[in-house]
Amino acid sequence: MTTELIKVEESYLEVPGARSVEQVLQHKYRVQEIMERVLQQGVHYGPPYPGSDKVMLLLPGAHTLTSTFGLTPKLDIEDLSDIAGRYFRYRIKVRLYSRGGLYLGEGVGECSTTEEKFQWEYALNDRHYEATDPGDRRVAFKKDKSVAGGVAEVKQVRANFADKSNTVLKMCKKRALVDAVILVLECSDIFS
Secondary structure, three states, X not given: OOOOOOOOOHXXXXXXXXXXXXXXXXXXXXXXXXXXXXXXXXXXXXXXXXXXXXOEEOHHHHHHHHHHOOOEEEEEEEEOOOOOOOOOEEEEEEEEEOOOXXXXXXXXXXXXXXXXXXXXXXXXXXXXXXXXXXXXXXXXXXXXXXXXXXXXXXXXXXXXXXXXXXXXXXXHHHHHHHHHHHHHOOOOOOOO
């Protein structure tokens, strides 16, 4: 079996709107330079959890990148909440446009009060915990290097979903914007 190199005509590979290798590299270098010179770890990006070697784009970083690259977000908010008020759930689509109004891409985010972190909150004290209906309280276990065995018990009470509605909406918006920025700026190799 022989391997033969086949020369492909450059015009065959051209796609309308496609960029050259040089343009792709220039864009990648620009994003990396902004990350190194402008964005700050812990403010604009950081690990998704302690000890992770991955890097996650945070909301301030997404705002800095949209401003730097002249991106204008437009939001479509879909309220998927339970009509009886038992939970709040939102899905947001963020479309990004250039300064000239050219559509560049979009990202989607979703968030709900049924997520674990929004269902429970720490009891203010033992009295608060004991005064709460037994069906609306629990003892959870959290990793904590400062205690013997590395695991701490924490008393939690069920959160009031109505109090979390705006928090969930804002989290949904953040997730959608970050998704859109990573897609449009083609930086998923930098940010997880």
